[in-house]
Amino acid sequence: MTYGLFTGFTAHPGRGAELLDVLLAAAEALRADPACLHYVAGTAEDDPDAVWVWEAWIDRAAHDAALEPPEVRAAIARARPLLAGTAGRTAVRLHAGKGLPGGG
Numbered sequence: 001m002t003y004g005l006f007t008g009f010t011a012h013p014g015r016g017a018e019l020l021d022v023l024l025a026a027a028e029a030l031r032a033d034p035a036c037l038h039y040v041a042g043t044a045e046d047d048p049d050a051v052w053v054w055e056a057w058i059d060r061a062a063h064d065a066a067l068e069p070p071e072v073r074a075a076i077a078r079a080r081p082l083l084a085g086t087a088g089r090t091a092v093r094l095h096a097g098k099g100l101p102g103g104g
Helices: 016-030 060-066 070-082
Strands: 002-011 036-044 047-057 083-094
Touching (some): 002 016, 002 060, 016 036, 016 047, 036 060, 047 060, 047 083
Antiparallel strands (some): 002 047, 036 047
């Protein structure tokens, strides 16, 4: 079953755009990873320092493996000083839907 994550980050005041840039660079790099089915980053409509990421992977192992390469570790290191906290993280089993294999 497809593995998904919904993660919210809170950037330090005024740093949301920087955090979003780091996450969008990650999204671009993930285009080459066939195990990543979906990776979208955006900001809350009413708070540009609240950044959200929606991910879908072929499975949890693929997601976990994607966190290991040195360039990904470097991106995580660039993002950490921008973070004031998290707004939550929820792992889900994605069953079907537009954009998922077999989901239409």
